[in-house]
Amino acid sequence: xxxxxxxxxxxxxxxxxxxxxxxxxxxxxxxxxxxxxxxxxxxxxxxxxxxxxxxxxxxxxxxxxxxxxxxxxxxxxxxxxxxxxxxxxxxxxxxxxxxxxxxxxxxxxxxxxx
Amino acid sequence: xxxxxxxxxxxxxxxxxxxxxxxxxxxxxxxxxxxxxxxxxxxxxxxxxxxxxxxxxxxxxxxxxxxxxxxxxxxxxxxxxxxxxxxxxxxxxxxxxxxxxxxxxxxxxxxxxx
Numbered sequence: 001x002x003x004x005x006x007x008x009x010x011x012x013x014x015x016x017x018x019x020x021x022x023x024x025x026x027x028x029x030x031x032x033x034x035x036x037x038x039x040x041x042x043x044x045x046x047x048x049x050x051x052x053x054x055x056x057x058x059x060x061x062x063x064x065x066x067x068x069x070x071x072x073x074x075x076x077x078x079x080x081x082x083x084x085x086x087x088x089x090x091x092x093x094x095x096x097x098x099x100x101x102x103x104x105x106x107x108x109x110x111x112x113x114x
Numbered sequence: 115x116x117x118x119x120x121x122x123x124x125x126x127x128x129x130x131x132x133x134x135x136x137x138x139x140x141x142x143x144x145x146x147x148x149x150x151x152x153x154x155x156x157x158x159x160x161x162x163x164x165x166x167x168x169x170x171x172x173x174x175x176x177x178x179x180x181x182x183x184x185x186x187x188x189x190x191x192x193x194x195x196x197x198x199x200x201x202x203x204x205x206x207x208x209x210x211x212x213x214x215x216x217x218x219x220x221x222x223x224x225x226x227x228x
Contacts, residue, residue, distance in 0.1 A: 002157065033215060043158070043218035056215055090157050099146050099205050100165075103216055105157035 003027065004106035006091050012112045018079040021109045025072055025093030031055075032074040033094075033103055034066055038087035049074055050097050081113045118202045123223040126196075132189040134222055136202030139183040146205045147178060148216060149187045151198040158201065158218070161187065192226045199223050 003026035034046040045058035049068035068074040092103040119137040126132040148163040162176045169176045175188040201221040
């Protein structure tokens with residue numbers, strides 16, 4: 001158990017809809033990362049927050065957004081969903097954002113868009 | 115960012131040591147080498163990381179060559195539960211925090227045989 005909690009574990013929705021994925025980082029971790037894993041793309045970095053502020057963006061679509069709240073939990077919002085958005089979405093957290101600070105991943109949310 | 119090269123797949127007998135190689139010939143002097151594994155569709159699990167010296171923890175040992183151009187992850191006594199995809203990652207440094215987010219390649223699929 002990494003200590004990172006993601007909810008829900010599974011989500012099935014229709015095209016055009018909007019969903020919110022939630023992540024609670026490990027106790028004491030200030031940095032949260034979101035990743036997407038689809039069958040044909042592998043693990044792709046989406047976005048990072050540190051202590052409530054956005055710090056880095058990866059391959060995140062404009063239809064996707066995220067935020068980190070004062071209690072350090074984070075939410076990833078996916079809107080105008082398309083079939084291609086079906087994937088595993090992982091959240092990871094780390095104590096800091098330095099290179100010597102490992103990321104610890106949750107077990108993900110499996111999103112299915114029908 | 116320094117790229118890594120790993121064999122796509124490896125087999126190992128249960129109870130024997132599993133030695134997973136990784137080539138990172140373009141690594142910079144202050145970039146860390148990280149190892150993660152992913153079992154089926156679970157979240158990536160942190161194993162170990164190092165900079166220059168060899169490292170050991172309760173899960174594995176990391177051997178980094180003196181020129182830092184390659185490394186080997188050693189699982190001393192592989193079990194069936196070690197069957198997974200293993201990722202070797204060079205973590206970029208610099209002020210751009212986006213470059214410091216872990217970039218996953220395709221990894222090595224380790225199959226531990228009974």
